[in-house]
Amino acid sequence: MNTFLGRCECGSTKFSCRFHGRSIGRCGCFECRSRTDPTEESVFAWSDTLYLEGPYQRYSGRFADSTVEKVFCAVCGTMIYAIEPSDNELAYVHVSTLSGPLQ
Known part of the structure; x- marks a missing residue:
C-alpha cells in the first residue's frame, strides 16, 4: 500500500505517510535552494495520511504567489514536509527523511 516511514536527522521526530501516484519533484523555495543539497527531491504523499x-x-512562508506551510523537527530543524494551500491534499515529503517502507 505504499506506506513509508521516515524520521528527522536526530531521530526525535518520526512519521509515516502514504505516497501519491505522482512522481518525485523538486522545491524551488529559498530554504530548499540554500540547503547544503540544493537539488533536494521530494515525493508526493497524501497529506491526510501523514502521522507525526x-x-x-x-511555519508558513511565502514562495512566489502563495504561502507554503512547512513542518520541521523542533529539535534538529530537519524539514520533513511542506504543503501548498492551493494543493493541500498533497504534501511534499523530503526524500532524505525517508527510512523505508512500512513492514
Whole structure:
C-alpha cells in the first residue's frame, strides 16, 4: 500500500505517510535552494495520511504567489514536509527523511 516511514536527522521526530501516484519533484523555495543539497527531491504523499510522532513545529512562508506551510523537527530543524494551500491534499515529503517502507 505504499506506506513509508521516515524520521528527522536526530531521530526525535518520526512519521509515516502514504505516497501519491505522482512522481518525485523538486522545491524551488529559498530554504530548499540554500540547503547544503540544493537539488533536494521530494515525493508526493497524501497529506491526510501523514502521522507525526515527536516534537515538531510548523511555519508558513511565502514562495512566489502563495504561502507554503512547512513542518520541521523542533529539535534538529530537519524539514520533513511542506504543503501548498492551493494543493493541500498533497504534501511534499523530503526524500532524505525517508527510512523505508512500512513492514
